[in-house]
Amino acid sequence: MSLIVMKFGGTSVANGDRIKSVADRIIRQVEAGDKVIAVVSAMGKMTDDLVAIANQVTDNPPSREMDVLLSAGEQISMSILAMAIDAKGHVAKSFTGAQAGIITDGGYTKARIEQIDASRLKEALREGNIVIVAGFQGVTKEGDITTLGRGGSDTTAVAIAAAVGADVCEIYTDVDGVYTTDPRIDPKARKIDEISYEEMLELADSGAGVLQSRSVEFARNFGVVIHCRSAFSDEPGTLVKEVSDMESAVISGIAYDDSEAKVTLRGVPDQPGIAAMTFSKVSEIGANVDMIVQNKSENGLTDLSFTTPSKDLPKVTEILDAMVKDLGARSYVVDESIAKISLVGAGMKSHPGVAAKMFSVLAENQINISLISTSPIRISVIIDGEQKELAVNCLHTAFDLDSDSLFEETQLSSEELAAKAQKGR
Ligand code: ADP
Numbered sequence: 001m002s003l004i005v006m007k008f009g010g011t012s013v014a015n016g017d018r019i020k021s022v023a024d025r026i027i028r029q030v031e032a033g034d035k036v037i038a039v040v041s042a043m044g045k046m047t048d049d050l051v052a053i054a055n056q057v058t059d060n061p062p063s064r065e066m067d068v069l070l071s072a073g074e075q076i077s078m079s080i081l082a083m084a085i086d087a088k089g090h091v092a093k094s095f096t097g098a099q100a101g102i103i104t105d106g107g108y109t110k111a112r113i114e115q116i117d118a119s120r121l122k123e124a125l126r127e128g129n130i131v132i133v134a135g136f137q138g139v140t141k142e143g144d145i146t147t148l149g150r151g152g153s154d155t156t157a158v159a160i161a162a163a164v165g166a167d168v169c170e171i172y173t174d175v176d177g178v179y180t181t182d183p184r185i186d187p188k189a190r191k192i193d194e195i196s197y198e199e200m201l202e203l204a205d206s207g208a209g210v211l212q213s214r215s216v217e218f219a220r221n222f223g224v225v226i227h228c229r230s231a232f233s234d235e236p237g238t239l240v241k242e243v244s245d246m247e248s249a250v251i252s253g254i255a256y257d258d259s260e261a262k263v264t265l266r267g268v269p270d271q272p273g274i275a276a277m278t279f280s281k282v283s284e285i286g287a288n289v290d291m292i293v294q295n296k297s298e299n300g301l302t303d304l305s306f307t308t309p310s311k312d313l314p315k316v317t318e319i320l321d322a323m324v325k326d327l328g329a330r331s332y333v334v335d336e337s338i339a340k341i342s343l344v345g346a347g348m349k350s351h352p353g354v355a356a357k358m359f360s361v362l363a364e365n366q367i368n369i370s371l372i373s374t375s376p377i378r379i380s381v382i383i384d385g386e387q388k389e390l391a392v393n394c395l396h397t398a399f400d401l402d403s404d405s406l407f408e409e410t411q412l413s414s415e416e417l418a419a420k421a422q423k424g425r
């Protein structure tokens with residue numbers, strides 16, 4: 001008998017019929033003798049729809065209230081799934097994040113899990129229930145509802161798997177595993193059978209939305225094996241686990257991220273303390289900064305460029321307006337039409353020349369690079385957003401990642417495919 005956490009994403013629970021299939025899938029596991037904790041996302045695009053409703057009344061919703069609102073989506077799917085299981089003659093009990101004992105910090109809309117008291121979940125399992133937990137949410141020590149950032153149900157699942165000592169954490173989604181790149185951007189993408197925590201973390205951090213990066217961090221820290229697989233078939237998916245460096249491919253995948261903007265502060269005095277001041281102001285407003293580049297100085301003045309999520313731009317530009325005045329900087333420019341392309345692979349550490357090859361392939365395809373950053377197992381470049389697909393496709397081919405067969409979509413409606421395409425843009 002195994003204890004399994006099974007997480008179902010939005011597409012997998014998008015309507016009553018899909019929820020009934022999820023119920024069947026869980027029941028099959030239980031009838032085979034296993035114990036199951038299911039973690040569910042909100043149905044379909046419900047989280048986006050709730051965000052849109054908030055935006056009908058304000059451009060700047062208080063983050064505490066946003067979390068009360070968004071957590072409602074998962075509360076709906078968890079109860080409907082419990083009803084579907086009940087209707088099929090099995091016992092199920094659903095729990096909100098708070099009822100499941102998921103305690104977070106107070107960082108509304110991107111809260112971090114601090115602790116899980118899984119005693120109620122364990123008791124419900126002992127009583128013979130199929131346990132269902134609302135993904136994406138927790139509660140502060142003070143009792144306020146929080147959410148874990150978009151895609152956060154993955155993190156709920158892995159954190160619960162760690163807390164209850166599950167044998168595996170299965171993440172059921174609308175593709176059949178982790179691919180060498182998003183198969184919707186490059187249909188020649190190849191499914192990966194096994195990937196290390198380290199590489200998956202870099203891919204997720206670089207924009208591969210198939211797993212929330214915090215879930216991978218959690219899995220690595222607590223040694224939880226993730227099995228990412230299709231909700232529509234029984235085919236095995238991708239295992240995310242400890243893999244020795246010896247077995248790693250030179251390049252395991254390519255990620256893209258077009259959700260960031262590049263900001264350049266022009267003509268800033270080239271003196272100690274300026275970068276410190278700029279980035280402490282940016283961090284004070286809670287905006288993330290990814291890549292940073294300072295150009296060569298001329299006549300005591302320099303340019304400072306950095307990338308930040310486009311959604312944080314209104315706050316960041318407010319600060320920059322003030323800084324241009326205070327620092328005597330000449331001006332700043334914002335470029336929203338950028339994309340970050342990242343090549344990830346643990347084998348890079350022992351294979352020199354990957355960066356040179358990446359830059360040559362981009363140059364051959366007339367793709368200009370405006371910023372570069374690296375980690376021991378990743379090279380990222382900022383390019384013109386319009387060339388995102390071209391860049392992914394040509395790098396994918398050049399680094400021998402292409403599959404012999406093309407990716408085939410399973411069971412998604414045309415409306416769902418359109419929503420996915422929108423998300424990828
Ligand atoms: P869920 O709602 O199940 O959490 P997500 O939309 O969050 O699903 O994640 C699945 C999507 O991630 C896929 O439909 C795919 O388009 C996208 N994706 C991005 N990069 C990758 C990748 N490297 N491998 C697989 N899917 C990827």
Ligand code: ASP
Nearest residue numbers: 041047136150151152153
């Ligand atoms: N429903 C949330 C979202 O859409 C959380 C999740 O699906 O993981 O981001």
Ligand code: MG
Nearest residue numbers: 009151209210
């Ligand atoms: Mg997701």
